[in-house]
Structure formats: structure tokens, C-alpha cells
Amino acid sequence: MTDGKEKERYLYIDNLRLLMIIFVVMMHLAVTYSGIGGWYTVERKELGIFQTAFFGLYQSFTQAYFMGFLFLISGYFVKKSYDKKGFQRFIKDRLIRLGIPTLIYMLLITPFIMVVLLDYTWEGHSAIEVYIQYIVSLDFLGSSGPLWFAFALLIFNIVYALLRKVSKKQQENGEKELPGMGAAILLILLIFAGAFLIRLVQPIGTSILNMQLCYFAQYIILFIVGVTAGKYRWFSKLTYQSGRKWLFAALVPGILCWAVIILAGGALNGNDGLLYGGLHWQSAAYALWESFTAVAMSIGLITVFREKYNKQSRFVKTLSDNSFAVYVFHAPVIIAVTLAMTNLHTDPVIKFLLACILGIPLSFLFSHYIFRRIPFLKKVL
Secondary structure: OHHHHHHHHHHHHHHHHHHHHHHHHHHHHHHHHOOOOOOOOOOOOOOHHHHHHHHHHHHHHHHHHHHHHHHHHHHHHHEEEEEEHHHHHHHHHHHHHHHHHHHHHHHHHHHHHHHHOOOOOOOOOOOOHHHHHHHHHHHHOOOOHHHHHHHHHHHHHHHHHHHOOOOOOOOOOOOOOOOOHHHHHHHHHHHHHHHHHHOOOOOOOEOOOOHHHHHHHHHHHHHEEEEEHHHHHHHHHHHHHHHHHHHHHHHHHHHHHHHHHHHHHHHHHHHHHHHHHOHHHHHHHHHHHHHHHHHHHHHHHHHHHHHHOOOHHHHHHHHHHHHHHHHHHHHHHHHHHHOOOOOOOOOOOHHHHHHHHHHHHHHHHHHOOHHHOOHHHHHHO
16 A cells, blocks of 8 residues: 555455454354354353354354455455565565564463463473473464464465565566456355365364364465455455345355255254265365355455445544454453353353453453553554
8 A cells, every 4th residue: 555545445455354353353252152163261051052053153154254354355465565575575574464473472372371361280390391391392383372364374475475586477467357257156166175175184173283274275265366356456346236246145045055054964963073074965065155155255245345334433443453463462351351251150142242242342452552552562563
């Protein structure tokens, strides 16, 4: 973004990024009270049919698109940034903006959560001895928490920069016609095929160094699509009418398809593992639904926000400016909130909603008034 006019044009992307990060915080709170997925604290309480349906739909639908969408909009500005900075400055900037927050989380936030908030103890060993072992053994590399996203994005950016460095082909901005419906369908099928194949060996629920590879077909492909879209400015060429149709398709027939897959696939009868991977029609159907949702929601959100929410009040701008800091530091804040609510005995859905009402504003307040007031952190965040 080189001038005020261009910045104004992309305010909708800042708003979308803000919304997705709020959804990240909500997702971690949902895991806390549903037990579906992995998080530092989980309240083990048997869910009824309503609670299972609520959390199952919310978490499945959100997971189907929100992180892939963040990779998509992150990729949109990569080429422009590289063209402006060149190889060395681009790599340095990414190491600062993505690498340092990841290390802060691995080396400081994770130990703080474990020792201070969760009161982990190690018989016969002091906290300092355990911390030294944590570093020396390289266990910290798998303790990135939510910052796995920044870690993965850093890797994607470095790979892009290396490819640009060794490529002899001149990269230029230009105009290229926006791909049509056929390309969107091909994109869905490509993501589906990658996800289905990866899940044969890395099903949903598994990870390597805190990276859930079962979703990485979507992440990698949408990042590449984002880079290409940025090169040809495709976001500005998507029509509002088509975007509304894609959004409707994801929210109405898409959710109905999810319900059919869940019911017909036997997930409510204890066969939900068939959705997670393997040579099962349930795994294929679920991966296809996820891929469709990711593409449909991406097209829909970009066009609707571009047309309707390409502006910011002072309040929204403040939230937007703090969004990445919230991403980095929200974990200890919401863990403290949920621990404080432990003795509140009520419906898990109600506790989830209360935790959102408390945890999201507190995360932004801590970011704005504490973390981003620290000089070093302000430069990074």
C-alpha cells in the first residue's frame, strides 16, 4: 500500500482479517467447552444433543474455511511486498514480523501458560531445570500454540522468496482475466483431492510440530491462489452478485450437506472417526464439503466486505491495529478467563458465550494497553 487511496481500497481486507482473528479466539473457547479438538484447558462435561449439534456445526463450519482464508489474504500482498523490498529485506521483514512472535510464544508464552496458569509441577526438578531441558531438547519447536499459523506463513513466504530469487522469469504486475466458474470448481476439487490423500496418513486430529497437516492442502493452495490473485488484482474483479451467490451456497445448501454427511455417515452413533481420514466415503464427502466451503466462503466474504464494509470507524481501526497482537497473546488471557469460570455450573453453550463476551474484549484491552505499549513488541506487532 503506497498511498492513502490504495490503503482505503483495502480496508475491507483489514476488516476481514480482524473478523477471522476474533473467530480464532472463539474457536479456542469453543474447544474448551465442547472437548472437540485440542486446547490447553478442556472442561470435561457430557454434551446433550443440542450442545453437540451447536458446537459440532460451529466448529466444523468455521474450521472448514477460516484459517485457509487467512492464508489466502496473506498471500494477496506477498508479491507486492517482495517487489518493493527485494529478497533480503523481504526475508528480514518476514523473520521479524512472523519469526519473532513465534519465538516469543514458544519461549515465553507457552512456559507461562504451563507454569503460572496451569500450575504444572515436575517432581524432583525445578522449573528452571525443566525450562532448560525444554530448550535444549528442541521441544519448544512443537509448542507454537496458535502461532503455528505464523510459523507456517513464514515458511510459505521464504519458499516464495527463494523461488523468486532463482527464477529468471521477470515478474510483472499485469492484467489477466478473472477465472470463471470452471476454475472455481477445479480449485475445489484440487483442495479436496489433496486433503483426502493427506488424511490417509495424517487424519484430522494428528499433528507434526503442532502443524495439522490434514488441513495443509487447503492452506498451501489458497496461499498460492492469494499470491496469483494479488498479482492480477482478482479480488477487485469479483462481482458482488456472484459473491452473494457463493456465500449463500456455503451458508444454506452447504450446511444442509454437512448435516446429511454427519447423519448418514454415522457420526452421531460414534463413527465420527470415519470423517477424519482413510478410504471411507465419509472422509471423502467431508473433505469435499470442507473444500467447497473454503472456496465459497472466501469468494463470498471478499466480495461482500469489499462492497459493504470497505471502511473503518476509529473504534474498528483500533481493533484492526491490535488484531495480530490479539492473535499472539490471546491464549493466556482466555485461559485465565475460563479458569476463573470453572466453578460456574451452567450449560456449556452458555459458558462458551459468556467466555466470548469476557475473553474477546479482554484480549483486545490487554493488547492495546499493555502488549503494544512495550516498545519492542510494538515494532513487531
